[in-house]
Structures are given as structure tokens and as C-alpha cells.
Amino acid sequence: GMTxxxxxxxxxxxxxxxxxxxxxxxxxxxxxxSVSDNTFLQQQASYIFRMIGQQVRQSGSLYLNLAVxxxxxxxxxxxxxxxxxxxxxxxGPNATFPTIKGEQKTGSTSDSISVAYQNYFESSYLSAxxxxxxxxxxxxxxxxxxxxxxxxxxxxxxxxxxxxxGVDGVTKSIAENISDFQVRYFxxxxxxxxxxKIQKVVASAVTDWSNVFGVEVCMVLYGEQKxxxxxxxxxxxxxxxxxxxxxxxxxxxxSAEKGRLHMTFRNVYQLRSQGLV
Numbered sequence: 001g002m003t004x005x006x007x008x009x010x011x012x013x014x015x016x017x018x019x020x021x022x023x024x025x026x027x028x029x030x031x032x033x034s035v036s037d038n039t040f041l042q043q044q045a046s047y048i049f050r051m052i053g054q055q056v057r058q059s060g061s062l063y064l065n066l067a068v069x070x071x072x073x074x075x076x077x078x079x080x081x082x083x084x085x086x087x088x089x090x091x092g093p094n095a096t097f098p099t100i101k102g103e104q105k106t107g108s109t110s111d112s113i114s115v116a117y118q119n120y121f122e123s124s125y126l127s128a129x130x131x132x133x134x135x136x137x138x139x140x141x142x143x144x145x146x147x148x149x150x151x152x153x154x155x156x157x158x159x160x161x162x163x164x165x166g167v168d169g170v171t172k173s174i175a176e177n178i179s180d181f182q183v184r185y186f187x188x189x190x191x192x193x194x195x196x197k198i199q200k201v202v203a204s205a206v207t208d209w210s211n212v213f214g215v216e217v218c219m220v221l222y223g224e225q226k227x228x229x230x231x232x233x234x235x236x237x238x239x240x241x242x243x244x245x246x247x248x249x250x251x252x253x254x255s256a257e258k259g260r261l262h263m264t265f266r267n268v269y270q271l272r273s274q275g276l277v
Contacts, residue, residue, distance in 0.1 A: 037223030037261045041177075044221055045265040048162060048175050052113075055137055055153045056215055056269045059100045059115040100212055100271065102183050102203035103156075110181040111203065112156035113215065119151045119167075136166035137174065157181040160256070162219075179220040179257055182238040186214035186268075216268045222246075223261035235262045 002010075103112045119142055121130040132142050137153040154165040161173040162181060184200050188211055198213065206212060218238035231250065234243035245252045248259040 034261065037225050038263070040224060041221045041261070041263045044175055044177065045219065045263070048219065049217070049265070049267045051137055051164075051174060052155060052217055053267070053269050055115050055155075056100070056113075057272055058117045058134075058151075059271055061117040061272060100185075100215070101209055102185065102206070110157035110178075111183040112154060113183045113217075114152060114154040116150050116152040119149055137164035138166045138170075138172055140166050140168060142167050155181075177222050177224070179222050179253070179262060180218070180238050181220075182218045184216040184218070185212045186216070187211050188213050212271060214268055214270045216266060218264065218266045220262055220264050222257045222263075225261075226259045229259045235264065237262075237264055238266075 100116075101114045117134075119132050119134055121132050124131050124133065134151055135141050136151050137155065142151065151167055156163055156165075157178050157180070158171070158173070160176065160178055162175040162178045163171050163173050165171045184202060185206055186198050186200055187206060188196050188198055190197050200216065220235075220237045229247050231247035232245060233247050234245050237244055244262075246258065246260065246262050250258055253262075
């Protein structure tokens, strides 16, 4: 049989094995959680940038009339002159739906950006009637009955969600876990003097939106999993002047974001309507 000492030694060895296995399991779990969060944030950012880019790159686009001067039954010759549709939206800083327009961040409210482009209808095998093949940020296609001449989209951060208002005026969330959303605009100056310069400015510094050549979108996303991140763990947000503490006891971020992985993403889009007057 076993003595009491042998039994106690066996129990001790078993406890040590369990402790080592538990520590290894926790370390593996933390690594897996970090990788999962990192993947989630990368996918979320990729989706958001693709959605915004699809609309921003269309900003200011007009319907090109390939049959200008032609009758309804005349054939279209590729060598013929082309013209923009006479129903094209009048763009400019005072237009109802300007090509692009933004609202600058004030206080705890993030920036917003609005873009617009001309809608048009064309024949499709999907319907006997002419339909619009363009969609807004929510995937909505205006119906021909609505005779919508403009597709406009407004992206803004609402309650840690990135939301979009489309052609129907309804605001819907398209992404979550958004800590910050900021937009900067590339404006050309000194073109008349023969030495054009591109400046990156905030929305309030744009005096003529038709001079905007590009858009920079910056976002801060935070992860799904909360962990015991030590105090002093920081990241650089869209405003890179000072690190932001995201530790479990931090007071620099809202309680819902404490102890969560944060990542900052940036993307720049060039407008197809460069300097459209």
C-alpha cells in the first residue's frame, strides 16, 4: 500500500501539472482572443472602406448621353460627340445635394460626410421598364416611379455605430464598435497662380466644396472581447498628438471600450469629379 507521504506527494505533483496546464490554456486563450479580435477589426474596416469608397468614388458623376443630337431610331456611332445629360444636377456649395460635403467633429460628436451623384435609368433584362442599376450605401435602388435624379449618402457615427442615410432618408447602422470617425479633405489651392498645391483640411476650412480633390477617412475600431489589459496600454488614434490609455482602469475611454483591443485605420479616396465647377 501507499503511505500518507506518498499520497501527498502524488497529489502535489498532480496539482502542479494542473496548474501548468491551466496557465498554458489561459495563455492560449488570450492569444486566440487577440487573433480573433484582430481579424474581426481588419474585416470590419475592409468592409467599411469598401462601402464608403464605392460611394465617394461615384461622387459628382453624371449621366453621359451617348446619343446627343440623335433621333430615337438613329444608330449610335462611337465617333459621335457626347454630352452630359441636360438633367444633370447643378453642383456647388449652395446646391441642395452638393457633390461632397462634410461636417466637422465638435466635442464628442464624430465627423460626417455626404456625397451625391446623378442617378439615371436604363433598360435591363430584370424588368420591362427602365430601372436604376445604381444603389446607395444601403443597397437601395431608386424606382423609376420616384424619378429620383440624385443618389445621396451621408455617413456618420451614431452611438458607436457607423450609420448611413440613403436616398429614402432612413438612417441605418452598417457597422459597429466604432470609437472614432474623422474625415479630412484634400483641397487644391494656388492653381490660378500656376503653382497648384494640395492641402489637407478639416470640413470647416473648406470654402468651396467643388475644389475638393480627395477624401481621407480615419476610423478607430475596438474589439468584441474584453480582457485584463494593464493600465498604461495605449494606442494612437486619428488625432496622433497623444497616446490613449485603454487599460481596464482607464478613464480616457468610455467604460464599454476599456480593456478592449483598439486599432486605427486610414484610407484616402480620389474623387472622379476633380475640381468640378
